[in-house]
Amino acid sequence: MPQDKDELEKNTESSGQAPDNGPEEYEKVCYICRRPESKAGPMITMPGNITVCSHCMQKAFDSVEKNGIPQMFPNGMPIQFGVPVDFDNFAAQMPKTQQVKKKKEKEPKPSFDIHAIPAPHRIKAQLDEYVVGQEYAKKVISVAVYNHYKRVAADASGDIEIEKSNMLMIGPTGSGKTYLVRTLARLLDVPLAIADATSLTEAGYIGDDIESVVSKLLAAADNDIEKAERGIIFIDEIDKLAKKRNTTSRDVSGESVQQGLLKLLEGNLVEVPVGATSKNAMVPLQTINTKNILFICGGAFPDLEEVIKERLNKQSSMGFRADLKDKYDKDPNLLRQVTVEDLRAFGMIPEFIGRLPIIFTLDALSRDMLIKVLKEPKNALLKQYQKLLSLDEVELEFTDGALEAIAERARKKDTGARALRAIIEEFMLDIMYEIPKDENIGRVTITREYIEKTGGPRIEMRGVEIPELQASAGHILD
Template structure:
């Protein structure tokens, strides 16, 4: 009995310490304690700010209730069973640290920030190719957190450098940022620009991207103000070229994001993506938040080709109009003028000073994507069959055939899984039937539907020497 009481006391102390980390929120106006001052607490863990309490008394007094009855008012006699007992944790705000503690212990230490070559080396384990993109994003993230850690040490104030990432579909834009989020211990929010509209219209407001970052930081405003936001499908908010109505999901969204990218104090709903009367609001300063925008920008290659073909002419040594038709890296020749013609307003592009492109995947790169990364697709299937004690291997010819088929689909690395799922279905279905199967080798003939995979039984491979062949999986 003594042990149980000690455990209950310890748990209650733990719960109270966790509760002390969060601010009290007014039950009526949903404003936190940091904005309205000290709260008035009534039974059932309900907090009311002094403004709302005064308004309540004024309303009761104007309705004819004698003031003497208010003096005899006892909150414990009221029935609060229908009221909310506790605000959800997703809508609670963490208390800010005292100023003295912030001076003693800085939020970020320059020495703890990994250098660019270390960030790129970790990205190399997961992302194949894209050397230029990995170098740019490593340097940008390193400089961003050095800028935050340095603060305002002298009169020179370092501006932040937001990024615009352009690349064909399936080239690894989203995967690159997701991998970066795993490597860095910072809050990161990945959102989609397709659902954003101008404030007041159906859809998510621009501030909703900050709400997702605040949720990723466990409602800690200080951590959220040093996070990273990746806005995917940024090309979907391009200015519509032929429309007579108000462009609420295109140019208006770009205009609404201008202050967000540059740095300003924004009121953000806590625990929700849109503002309403029942959601608490907090203020986030976007000055130290790094924004990374990415998009495939379809038909941007046609704009680039038309600009480059203006110099084409007839005669010996002249540039032909079909010179750039087969160039898979045509996006690397993009300029700011091309993006303006695509539909991005100049003010928006000006707040994204770092513009870089990702390479289109070639056949050799697709083969490397299949087998080299730590979480490669083939390694995932090998692990699945290893649970059945079966060794799965692929011939070099099979890998090249898979890469060639993926190139024809023109969807980048996303096509690889669709192709592998197709020919691995029968193998994953038949192998568990026979426990004597020890090894399965996928050949080019099997992928071309001209043969069957090579199956070896356990007894035939038991006496074979184990060879380490790095070229075969």
Template sequence: MNIDDFDDKEYKNHKENKNSQDDFEEVCYLCRRSESKVGKMIHIPNNITICSDCMQKTFDTINKGDNPYMKMMGFPPNMFHLSNEIPGMQKVKKKSEEKVTEEKEEFDRKKLPSPHIIKASLDEFIIGQEHAKKVISVAVYNHYKRIGADPVKDVEIEKSNMLMIGPTGSGKTYLVKTLARLLNVPLAITDATSLTEAGYIGDDVESVISKLLQAAGNDVKKAERGIVFIDEIDKIAKKRNTNSRDVSGESVQQGLLQLLEGSDVEVPVGASSKNAMVPMTTVNTKNILFICGGAFPDLDKIIKSRLNKQSSIGFKADLKDKYDEDMNLLQKVTVDDLREYGMIPEFLGRLPILYSLEMLTKEMLVKVLMEPKNAILKQYQSLLAMDEVELVFDPEALEAIAEKALEKKTGARALRAILEDIMLDIMYEIPKDDNIGRVIITRDYIEGKGGPVIEMRGIGKHKVIAANN
């Protein structure tokens, strides 16, 4: 078509349409990957584009004589749910050159903060756990040094995989989340309770890497230097006194061995399960940092039993109840204790860094309420500040909240539930009166013996809200 055939208005519209089309690139009808990732698309009738990988998989499926998918040769338009599709076009927005360059940028070791800087950043969000923060800072620093440095001749530096033990609510998951956010690396958090041996109902161990690939935006290079946190790792301990097959215990530990050490894993792209119509990609786990965490209930009994073996009759004998009141008994854990708990030696050998978190004390819980950047009290104070009301907690009130949390024995998790209950009436009543200027939470209000102190603007103090029942 010649330009002479258009008048000025038509030519302008044609140019605008062409420019808008250039802002998009084609995507595969089946796997939804863009042309920049999979190469040139194959065009078939009905304006459908398919990448060469999916086309080959389709042919492989059709060539099976007894397959149930012969209907797919017609490619019905409603065969798959299409997301992010622009009406009338099977295309997606092209990424800008800046973003593409940014994604392809290699890992720079010089930008990695040193251990003391990593720990100082963690200190802003996490109270206590000084030993744990120091261990994880050094381990992560050494791990990413290993990735970014040129290989040393005749020296192979092994991975710094970690096993983190701590009571519930001590901050295991929050510690890893904060670390990944500070380092700006992909993080996948998975639960070991859903993992089973291949062939049984549940998730295969490869699903751990699938989640990491999704967290990295299906960028394999980015995923290969990410962090995987496997929570509830104590749930895959060997089952005792069972006559059935242990498909979610020792067999899962065996399946994780190659992932922890480093191997090539075939994982689906853009899906959580493998099937014939989903393209696969290979992810190498050699440079992926694995952090396993668990509460390990009843592990303290094994530790106590080992420590009490020396107890006997005599002047140097230990008392059998010596460790009954030790809140941080998990700090004395050894590899032998974990083996007796049900973790196999091969699995523990691939987690060379072992450390424990402390049980939160009353003083630590008070600090958790007040000091972190995103402390719970600061959140409530910000909410009331939007109504131009100042929220103040008496020091004794904070101690009362911490005491209630200790009774629940769920660590820092209990603080939010207690505060939600305490603040319910206040958050409900305060917006009714624009004259309220300050709310002071007292110990009596926490214990249900009175109400909070309300200060009206320019008037004085009086209590107006009844105590919780």
């Protein structure tokens, strides 16, 4: 009599058997080593629905050949794992089935698609949401990255082989070099490794090996070699590798490191350790081709302005057409006029500069740009502090005068956008300490007087406005 489907499944579960859904869902398991068929290979089926892999079967034959027939009890039963085996009930002792579910095979990763990389104008539009100003730098890096990944996606068997275009980014400290590259890698969803050139030495004398920058990229790509070979490596503080002048010792962290980086920049097979920064016998090595890895070098290049001034002031300082010696002293963007000859005079070797064909500069941040950095980007500092106070159900506002005062103080520090957070942290310390004490506070307004330490912030209670407090920075709400 046919059984109902639910009743059949109930009986199957109670009997301990796995449902027979076909070979595509279940696989056999070796009775001895418990390995599935996908790992152990084809199984040998024996009476009693017992499956044994060929490896365990061969071990059994070798054991019989070496040790003879297994030990017998007086009643003639063999011993298995120290327990006598009753052949009459052997099949009843075995599980009803030796099948496990097959593991789902991982879907093959799609090959690199050029259509997944947005056009240069779209890359720049996305960068505009995070980086303020630096229009020329964002345009250059957008076009260079787009062309680089077009080259990666191009057929290598073509008649024309496109050379790689690495980049050299020059800009004063705090102008957004590292932030620009980090934002770019996040938007393109490619692995990024940021290395500091000051820690590199020629052969790991004191610091890291030169190949360690590629090892960091492999770690950022979760040890996926194919993904790492399409990543971006940003080497910061590259200006610290300039040739040392008037030195008699071997320059293991200057010119020699530049020469060691040549093979990485141009493209070569490099063996890098997996999960470590130095090679040793206990760490496995992987071979990575750096041909399709985009290298971006950046540095502040201090005193490069003096080299540029010396070149621009070659004319005589006498006569009607003479140039004044201080003509370029007050030019905040003098780095725009940098040339390859200036970089060579600074201490970079010609072979190194030749492998960085795209050279562009970032402008120093003006007062207006600093104000925009405070409030316009998606991750602006003001938005971060407003989010923090909103968790306490308190609104935070900055007046235009306060923003101008913060920007003016930041320019005096001469550290670019990095000075903004230090200044805001200084003035927000007491506010964020005192605000949680009173749950009736609804809004805090930062004024110019508070930044200039001639007054205090404006505090508004929920539904009641309190006049501006003339308190010192250390006693805001006393």
